[in-house]
Amino acid sequence: MTSRFTIIRDTAAAAAIPKGSVVAMGNFDGVHLGHRAVIEAALKMSRSHGKPAFAVTFEPHPRKFFSPNTPQFRLTDETNKLRLLAGTGLAGAVVMTFDAARAGTTAQDFIHHDLIARLGVSGIAVGYDFHFGKGRVGSPALLVSEAAQLGIEVDVQPYIDIDERPVSSSAIRMALEEGQISDATAMLGGPWFVTGEVIHGEKRGRDLGYPTANIRLSKECSLRHGIYAVRVGRGQGKDHRRFDGVASFGRRPTFDNGAPLLEVFLFDFTGDLYGTTLDVAFIGFIREELIFDSVEALIRQMDDDAAVARTMLAAAPDAFPKLGNID
Template sequence: MTPGFTVIRDSTPLTAIPKGTVVAMGNFDGVHLGHRAVIAAALQMGRAHGRPALAVTFEPHPRKFFSPNTPQFRLTDEAAKLRLLAGTGLAGAVVMIFDKARAGTTAQDFIHHDLIERLGVSGIAVGYDFHFGKGRVGSPSLLVNEAPRLGIEVDVQPHIDIEERPVSSSAIRMALAEGQIDDATAMLGGPWFVCGEVIHGEKRGRDLGYPTANIRLDKNCGLKHGIYAVRAGRGSERLDGVASFGRRPTFDNGAPLLEIFLFDFNGDLYGDVLDVAFIGFIREELKFDSVEALVAQMNDDSAWARALLAAAPGAFPKLGTILSSQE
């Protein structure tokens, strides 16, 4: 395997796929604490047997295949998910296309063809609720029952609770939709983040004394509209700021836009790609009767954001670098 985090796809030649690996299987949307427990189990199994550990995941998310017309708020797109997985210590990821053929593959065929014959796995770690194969017949118990005959090790991780509440991608989406950033951060094991290219806006912020870096998020993003304390990343650089996500009701009530004012920064970011981590929720989006009232509130928002960020020094998601990709 090429040093670094390697991405293996359905088109990757068999000769380029390492055999005998241990895999952590899941959709891994958000790579939250429950996912990380599965990954930790795979890493431990790999270390015990001197084998590299990989994630096995699916794109697009199976929900997108089964319900193509239903809006899907993903916590992490494919690129963000792979960067988070790369930050866990895994050697790489196997990204399987979830299409009609894979949806129709029986659980037994998936085990024997995809996992044993193609990947040659020696161990599998899954969460207690992971299902796979046609009709979701595949289950952790099926893997456990098949393990002795296949000569592989299987580890099933129980659910993870925080204050007696189960951690799940759905619970995190709900927390973000309600502006409960602290709850989302706790379940993720770090701040939720988005990534996007800085685009030109209406330049209103510059006139108000608050020039912003604007990023258009996915149309299905379910984050609550409001004002947030954020930490932005550009390469290895970290920049604190305050951000508004919403429709700008004081001005145009337009399409949702993420507008980030970075403290003590005067550079040009147009065309740059920023990671933006959400550290704290400050308030809901409001409509103001005057520009003066809006600017006064923005001053207060900035002060609140600075205080929240000072209480969370260094908080930023641990992102790994994808050094190679087997296509």
């Protein structure tokens, strides 16, 4: 039986935070391989110290605070970020509200008030590019300098690259925008996924012989429009079920060219999914979105897409995001 993943927010009393904990700090958008190196360093440190390890992260993402009117394509919303963190072996997460007060906190105050006085940390793990405090003047070097004087261990992880391409959340976003699913998967250490509630659509898929589960993604999602091979998760724990499928993300140019919608066809499934929450993991990009001259041509293409998706999924590792329970 796994231990409960504890989420601690700004409103929690200081007594709720286990003193002497080790923390992995970062925004952790996507919880990619670079983030996982920081988390593993914190876990290793926590075993050495005999203390629990927590993530320290910030919500909303600082980019959203500083540029509220600029679309921000997040790899993971807050809930899915926490679910991924809960699947790493961490004891919990400290979620700090990023607001005007946080943006105005000096780096020294963040170290001495938040990390030392409030959290009482015994160790800190960060990535090489982690910056914090007013004006982003806080750096890993400052953490090492300040914390070392207080006997607090600091581990700074170097960048990770794949084929000489540094792993970063921005590089993963770019890969998804280009439909480069294999590149995104490699940098994440597993498939990128989205979560959403199945909503009613126009029922066109049913008439075409491909009834779909329709999910409205964030307006800021800039995943390339097209057809994908996907794996779909439903439920948690002993109730978790997995399905293979093929999905379309886009505007349906043959019909209405409307707002972007994720439409997922689950292979070998019958039943009602309306109101159900699904996790959809993207395994491979099949083709771009096209306009068809006839419904018959569209159905022939959908048959081909389903066959390609089955082949892709059969050849792909049986991977799915490792998600923890945060309920």
